[in-house]
Amino acid sequence: MDPITTSRRNFLRFTAGAAGLAAGLSACGTSGPQSSGGSSTGGTTASGASYWFLTGAPQEAIRDAQVKRFNDANSGTQIKTTKFQNDAFKQKIKTAIGAGQAPTLIWGWGGGGLKSYVDANQVEDLTGWFGQNAELKNGIFPSAFGAATVSSKIYAMPVETTTPIVLFYDKRSFEKIGAEPPKSWGDIMNLVPKFNEKGIAPFSLGGQSRWTNMMWLEFLFDRIGGPEVFQNIFDGKADGWNDPAAIQALTEVQNLVKANGFIKGFSSITADSNADQALLFTGKAAMMLHGAWTYGNMKTSGGDFVTGGHLGYMNFPPVDGGKGDPSNTVGNPGQYLSISSKATDGEKETAKKFLANNTLDDASVDAWVKSGNIPVVKSAKDKLSSVSDENDKAWLNFVYDTSANAKSFAQSWDQALSPAAAETLLDNIAKLFQLSVTPQQFASNMNAVIGK
Structure with missing residues (x-):
């Protein structure tokens, strides 16, 4: 887009x-x-x-x-x-x-x-x-x-x-709280207060760029409901955004926001400046969901973060009870x-x-x-x-x-959808992360542009 x-x-x-x-x-x-x-x-x-x-x-x-x-x-x-x-x-x-x-x-x-x-x-x-x-x-x-x-x-x-989307993490941050990388969505939610207590943001996020927020939903939709949930939306199925798995995914991401899972002020941080990456490799944030294309910059700009073996990475973990195969990925x-x-x-x-x-x-x-x-x-x-x-x-x-x-x-949603639907998507994702729309309002707004 x-x-x-x-x-x-x-x-x-x-x-x-x-x-x-x-x-x-x-x-x-x-x-x-x-x-x-x-x-x-x-x-x-x-x-x-x-x-x-x-x-x-x-x-x-x-x-x-x-x-x-x-x-x-x-x-x-x-x-x-x-x-x-x-x-x-x-x-x-x-x-x-x-x-x-x-x-x-x-x-x-x-x-x-x-x-x-x-x-x-x-x-x-x-x-x-x-x-x-x-x-x-x-x-x-x-x-x-x-x-x-x-x-x-x-x-x-x-x-x-x-180029898949990857869950990156700072091994040093996990050592500070004495924990292992998450193996499930439940682990992610349990890690949030532990990092916050140590003054480390659980996740870096360049939320001003909007598409960075989208990656969270792409994975949660898949892990909870499987790839068919978004496939129905891509195919133009009426009311596709109102699938129960979609509503659950939208709710889960707002739960993470409410739990202070993201760096304070994430809505004013841009990914284009690589500021979100810097938060990870300087130890201010423990984890970051981002594209594989960020590896090169983290290596060249992050001091010994990569060369010193501090960078960890994994595919997005499963959601307990979810239908999505944990091998599934999103991105390009x-x-x-x-x-x-x-x-x-x-x-x-x-x-x-x-x-x-x-x-x-x-x-x-x-x-x-x-x-x-x-x-x-x-x-x-x-x-x-x-x-x-x-x-x-x-x-x-x-x-x-x-x-x-x-x-x-x-495929990344803003590329899979038409330009008009994608812009509506990005606008509503920003509102979802700012808690200015509910999951149901998000779904209703997006259902209005299905197939357009």
């Missing part, structure tokens, strides 16, 4: 031996590193294809290399690329698709944006193609297909990288490439050949891992042994295992 700024959901720089794990990809697609856009490379033929994507390091160079490998191997069917800055891309692609003039290959974030393309009959149904390319499909994390699927059909290929399951339904048969075949041979090939997987990211394929595991820094290696293995083993990987 547009309201989210450039620093959000990015892997920031951290070093892993000579390979240099560099700045990574925007994790939710709402922003990214900006550089000059609108440039084009390559040539076209009658059976070639066009491909639009975002600028910014390191992803731009990796995508360029993918196209070059394809063009070098297919002299008669070249792919022409056009590159845009983030905001320009979102405007251009929307206009082009609306006019039936989309590029052959449509880069995107899946979810609500993809659903709008499907509803307008602008993208190809790839379900049958994946059926014919079972080896390719089976090599991709199964959970990555959720945001590529609309009404049980696949309309995009998951590509590039995965991948990025996505669709094929325009308006392309010629020759262009579509070129695009499918590129998808099959050049987007998740060995060279691409190697490049993503070297950039400090986990690509959406099972073969990435084999690359992690080359990471020389032991902290980085352990971290990347954790991200891999979380993504690969998730029975469900829910």
Whole structure:
């Protein structure tokens, strides 16, 4: 969504031996590193294809290399690329698709944006193609297909990288109260007064940014009711926000607020400034629910917090009696490439050949891992042994295992929903955390925009 700024959901720089794990990809697609856009490379033929994507390091160079490998191997069917800055891309692609003039290959974030393309009959149904390319499909994390699927059909290929939301914690803070990391929601609530008694905030939270609050609800909805609760909302089921599991999740998060579970003044703290991360690595807060993209900044800005072994991390714990599988995660399951339904048969075949041979090939997987990211394929595991820094290696293995083993990987809600519904969501989430709306009022406000 547009309201989210450039620093959000990015892997920031951290070093892993000579390979240099560099700045990574925007994790939710709402922003990214900006550089000059609108440039084009390559040539076209009658059976070639066009491909639009975002600028910014390191992803731009990796995508360029993918196209070059394809063009070098297919002299008669070249792919022409056009590159845009983030905001320009979102405007251009929307206009082009609306006019039936989309590029052959449509880069995107899946979810609500993809659903709008499907509803307008602008993208190809790839379900049958994946059926014919079972080896390719089976090599991709199964959970990555959720945001590529609309009404049980696949309309995009998951590509590039995965970034789950993680429960980070400061091992030093737990030592101060003589406790272990939480294994359940009940443990979390029991830890809150213990940290407060020691003058340590239980959780850091950049609540002014709103989307940071959303991550709590994403996990609680899943852990209490399972992924079908939000899936019903995404599918436009009337009164979906009033599901009993949803009301319980909304109530639980307000219980945490009322128990002083978050840092004092969290509603005025921004995530864009990384102030919430600083509260964790300086020992002012014991825990933080945040995206995997924060690891790099905590390593470079947190002194010996990472290098000294003080950082702990885990998947969100289960809720007692909840239906959600504890392996489930939320965040950004991948990025996505669709094929325009308006392309010629020759262009579509070129695009499918590129998808099959050049987007998740060995060279691409190697490049993503070297950039400090986990690509959406099972073969990435084999690359992690080359990471020389032991902290980085352990971290990347954790991200891999979380993504690969998730029975469900829910896409961030503000990306899964339409822009209008997402803005209403973020506004109401802020009110929920400020205790200015009740869980039932929240549900009623959100039910009013289901399907819009």
